[in-house]
Amino acid sequence: MHSEEPEGNQVTPSTGQNLDPHLKRYAARAEGMTASEVRALFAVANRPEVVSLAGGMPNLAALPLDSIAAEVASLIAKEGLVALQYGSAHGLPALREQICDVMSLEGITGHPDDIVVTAGSQMALDLVTRIFIDPGDVVIAEGPSYVGALGTFASYQAQVVHVEMDAAGLVPEALRQALAVAQAQGRRVKFLYTIPNFQNPGGVTLDVIRRAEILEICRQAGVLVVEDNPYGLLGFEGQTYPALRSMDPDNVIYLGSFSKTFASGLRVGWALAPHAVREKLVLAAEAAVLSPPVLSQMIVSRYLSTHDWQGQIKSFQQMYRERRDTLLAGLDQHMPADCTWTKPDGGFFVWMTVPEGIDTKAMQPRAVTARVAYVPGIGFYADGFGSRQMRLSFCFPTLDRIREGVRRLAVVLEQEMELLRTFGPASRRISSGPQTPSPDTA
Amino acid sequence: MHSEEPEGNQVTPSTGQNLDPHLKRYAARAEGMTASEVRALFAVANRPEVVSLAGGMPNLAALPLDSIAAEVASLIAKEGLVALQYGSAHGLPALREQICDVMSLEGITGHPDDIVVTAGSQMALDLVTRIFIDPGDVVIAEGPSYVGALGTFASYQAQVVHVEMDAAGLVPEALRQALAVAQAQGRRVKFLYTIPNFQNPGGVTLDVIRRAEILEICRQAGVLVVEDNPYGLLGFEGQTYPALRSMDPDNVIYLGSFSKTFASGLRVGWALAPHAVREKLVLAAEAAVLSPPVLSQMIVSRYLSTHDWQGQIKSFQQMYRERRDTLLAGLDQHMPADCTWTKPDGGFFVWMTVPEGIDTKAMQPRAVTARVAYVPGIGFYADGFGSRQMRLSFCFPTLDRIREGVRRLAVVLEQEMELLRTFGPASRRISSGPQTPSPDTA
Numbered sequence: 001m002h003s004e005e006p007e008g009n010q011v012t013p014s015t016g017q018n019l020d021p022h023l024k025r026y027a028a029r030a031e032g033m034t035a036s037e038v039r040a041l042f043a044v045a046n047r048p049e050v051v052s053l054a055g056g057m058p059n060l061a062a063l064p065l066d067s068i069a070a071e072v073a074s075l076i077a078k079e080g081l082v083a084l085q086y087g088s089a090h091g092l093p094a095l096r097e098q099i100c101d102v103m104s105l106e107g108i109t110g111h112p113d114d115i116v117v118t119a120g121s122q123m124a125l126d127l128v129t130r131i132f133i134d135p136g137d138v139v140i141a142e143g144p145s146y147v148g149a150l151g152t153f154a155s156y157q158a159q160v161v162h163v164e165m166d167a168a169g170l171v172p173e174a175l176r177q178a179l180a181v182a183q184a185q186g187r188r189v190k191f192l193y194t195i196p197n198f199q200n201p202g203g204v205t206l207d208v209i210r211r212a213e214i215l216e217i218c219r220q221a222g223v224l225v226v227e228d229n230p231y232g233l234l235g236f237e238g239q240t241y242p243a244l245r246s247m248d249p250d251n252v253i254y255l256g257s258f259s260k261t262f263a264s265g266l267r268v269g270w271a272l273a274p275h276a277v278r279e280k281l282v283l284a285a286e287a288a289v290l291s292p293p294v295l296s297q298m299i300v301s302r303y304l305s306t307h308d309w310q311g312q313i314k315s316f317q318q319m320y321r322e323r324r325d326t327l328l329a330g331l332d333q334h335m336p337a338d339c340t341w342t343k344p345d346g347g348f349f350v351w352m353t354v355p356e357g358i359d360t361k362a363m364q365p366r367a368v369t370a371r372v373a374y375v376p377g378i379g380f381y382a383d384g385f386g387s388r389q390m391r392l393s394f395c396f397p398t399l400d401r402i403r404e405g406v407r408r409l410a411v412v413l414e415q416e417m418e419l420l421r422t423f424g425p426a427s428r429r430i431s432s433g434p435q436t437p438s439p440d441t442a
Numbered sequence: 443m444h445s446e447e448p449e450g451n452q453v454t455p456s457t458g459q460n461l462d463p464h465l466k467r468y469a470a471r472a473e474g475m476t477a478s479e480v481r482a483l484f485a486v487a488n489r490p491e492v493v494s495l496a497g498g499m500p501n502l503a504a505l506p507l508d509s510i511a512a513e514v515a516s517l518i519a520k521e522g523l524v525a526l527q528y529g530s531a532h533g534l535p536a537l538r539e540q541i542c543d544v545m546s547l548e549g550i551t552g553h554p555d556d557i558v559v560t561a562g563s564q565m566a567l568d569l570v571t572r573i574f575i576d577p578g579d580v581v582i583a584e585g586p587s588y589v590g591a592l593g594t595f596a597s598y599q600a601q602v603v604h605v606e607m608d609a610a611g612l613v614p615e616a617l618r619q620a621l622a623v624a625q626a627q628g629r630r631v632k633f634l635y636t637i638p639n640f641q642n643p644g645g646v647t648l649d650v651i652r653r654a655e656i657l658e659i660c661r662q663a664g665v666l667v668v669e670d671n672p673y674g675l676l677g678f679e680g681q682t683y684p685a686l687r688s689m690d691p692d693n694v695i696y697l698g699s700f701s702k703t704f705a706s707g708l709r710v711g712w713a714l715a716p717h718a719v720r721e722k723l724v725l726a727a728e729a730a731v732l733s734p735p736v737l738s739q740m741i742v743s744r745y746l747s748t749h750d751w752q753g754q755i756k757s758f759q760q761m762y763r764e765r766r767d768t769l770l771a772g773l774d775q776h777m778p779a780d781c782t783w784t785k786p787d788g789g790f791f792v793w794m795t796v797p798e799g800i801d802t803k804a805m806q807p808r809a810v811t812a813r814v815a816y817v818p819g820i821g822f823y824a825d826g827f828g829s830r831q832m833r834l835s836f837c838f839p840t841l842d843r844i845r846e847g848v849r850r851l852a853v854v855l856e857q858e859m860e861l862l863r864t865f866g867p868a869s870r871r872i873s874s875g876p877q878t879p880s881p882d883t884a
Binding site: 023026034061063073152277288289 | 461464465467468469470471472476499502503505507511512514515516517522524525526527529561565568572573574575576579594598632692701705706708716718722725726728729732735736737738741
């Protein structure tokens with residue numbers, strides 16, 4: 001009766017909530033809290049017979065569980081009175097120093113004092129949004145953008161304006177225009193939210209030359225940059241790109257995470273922020289959770305000091321590269337003409353556009369019936385775009401499952417196109433408001 | 443350079459932040475984020491030579507660390523791929539079932555589906571505030587109330603109205619009056635926030651007969667009750683009181699925690715809420731942290747199923763009772779006449795009022811110089827009351843340290859009174875707005 005499944009599919013849509021006796025008591029911001037497209041899908045996508053190209057779960061099979069178990073046991077036995085006790089909202093000093101070492105791989109020179117450790121980088125994003133966003137303030141984000149970030153922005157009543165990406169990431173000229181439009185409308189733009197490396201869900205990376213240009217545009221406009229970088233160390237050739245934070249320390253808040261390079265279930269992420277902002281973040285963190293989990297922080301710290309964590313990241317890179325190769329080869333082989341997709345050189349995701357007339361959300365139940373799952377594109381836009389798009393994850397399934405999943409998806413698409421040729425589009429996509437192109441089609 | 447200390451004492455007061463280049467970018471709610479009185483004190487109070495009667499840290503010395511270490515090692519080795527992976531925002535189903543067993547000790551019949559597991563109960567309070575509070579909405583709270591709750595309410599721009607307690611807890615007639623005043627002023631009261639058992643910081647417990655009356659008053663006024671109960675199982679005679687939630691399931695949101703009965707550093711708490719509210723809480727939790735720490739949840743679940751957790755709670759009760767007895771005996775023996783204090787029958791705290799003319803915040807540096815620390819009362823009120831009050835914690839120090847701490851505190855107080863007799867009060871307390879009496883003096 002109490003399933004493992006997220007509740008997305010059980011949540012009553014807001015129009016039907018008149019049975020809720022507390023309806024009139026909610027805050028205005030609760031209006032924006034609705035189940036995401038990704039979430040609603042997990043229940044069905046997690047059935048074993050379905051090949052899920054939907055989830056963004058890291059593949060932990062390569063972790064040395066036995067030696068981690070031994071380290072954690074020693075940690076609890078010897079330092080349990082610290083590990084099981086309250087900590088500070090700022091995070092453990094030793095871990096903050098180690099985080100500086102991790103960030104130095106992408107050119108960042110940060111001070112441990114300017115880091116706030118959080119219960120996953122989602123919490124860091126929540127805190128940044130909390131201290132900067134008044135209802136109606138504008139956040140600029142790539143189109144498409146991380147669904148979890150859109151959820152956080154909605155929960156603080158931010159207005160999201162998407163800016164176009166192409167194969168080289170965010171398009172500077174499009175950013176300039178979006179800022180000009182917002183300014184002309186008298187709207188307050190608080191920050192640019194960007195995932196520069198192996199973007200979720202776009203799978204593209206921001207060109208290095210463009211980085212300086214984007215930073216300059218934001219600085220000129222008086223707009224902060226929030227750089228979300230969970231995948232930056234997962235480049236498939238071992239390559240890294242200079243962090244935006246390394247190029248403009250005073251105007252960039254950097255969000256980092258151990259969820260993809262070590263273990264997501266520990267919930268350890270961080271923000272590196274200009275000093276004055278960091279002070280506010282610590283106060284906000286204290287109000288939110290008192291302190292991030294102490295045992296989790298000590299486990300990460302111990303792992304970084306006793307394991308070959310850079311070697312482990314290299315094996316993650318290799319594992320994900322094989323999966324990416326397999327997915328791209330399958331798409332090349334099986335996808336109908338008129339499908340386009342991005343070619344990520346790192347991270348977890350490929351972004352695909354299907355032929356005109358096909359609605360990826362409407363197609364989703366038929367795909368699941370054919371035992372393959374993906375995430376429909378509309379969940380990654382706040383403006384209704386994305387109905388012809390989908391996100392395909394290659395991070396979690398085995399190579400064989402990826403191959404099989406692509407074959408199944410191709411069959412579903414072919415059937416959909418056949419229906420389309422016979423009967424025409426079942427429903428026309430409703431375009432409203434600004435619409436953002438897709439990074440694979442620009 | 444990167445100390446273990448919380449940052450409270452390093453935070454620039456808001457009046458001095460004009461060096462912050464981001465000052466004009468903050469959200470309005472960031473104004474309410476200021477360092478608490480408790481926080482500012484930790485740095486000095488944690489010096490080993492100072493007897494701290496300030497902190498509310500649980501005393502974990504009695505925990506069986508070796509067997510916990512062994513259980514956690516087995517958990518990671520055998521179930522590591524789940525424990526280290528993302529979980530749901532709702533929390534682990536097995537743990538939610540066990541939480542129902544824990545709550546049944548206080549008469550609660552809850553369904554596991556209506557529980558949301560959070561990163562400590564502070565996060566549960568944050569989420570409840572997030573979904574219910576618009577800026578300017580009123581929260582009714584006991585006077586004094588938990589400083590961490592006041593911080594959360596401030597961060598969502600709630601207006602806190604304190605209601606008087608006496609030795610039997612919240613005074614129903616005072617609650618009725620406060621609601622009437624708020625209603626007459628056209629203010630929206632969203633909920634009553636109450637810690638009915640062994641209140642923090644008051645040390646008093648809400649009389650059982652009064653519970654039904656308080657619930658009826660809130661129900662009549664259309665006001666929710668948020669019942670925060672971290673100490674409920676720590677009654678010194680093994681006694682428990684019926685939870686408010688057990689008496690009015692539809693109008694009470696119950697907040698629970700393993701921080702005081704097991705291990706605070708794991709950050710595992712929960713909310714039990716009416717079903718429709720629970721759905722909103724899960725969505726809010728997802729935006730806030732994606733999921734609470736999975737390993738922490740599995741450790742708590744394993745602990746509950748393999749350890750004699752009720753026996754462990756009994757030994758916590760005994761340990762804290764001895765400490766309470768020692769503190770009260772010391773106060774009886776050493777405190778000047780005209781000091782009054784509460785006599786808690788559970789929990790961590792005694793609340794004390796000192797003679798007229800003494801300002802506990804002004805006295806604090808002299809107390810720390812005399813190597814004893816407490817928390818000044820004003821941190822526990824949102825309305826400026828509490829300048830003659832202080833919170834004394836007996837949870838953490840040894841019996842000898844408690845005795846010594848009380849002796850030192852008595853000397854400081856005597857000197858302060860001597861100065862007062864000689865020179866008169868150094869500064870007059872500024873009374874502004876509604877003022878709430880202290881539970882030990884009512």
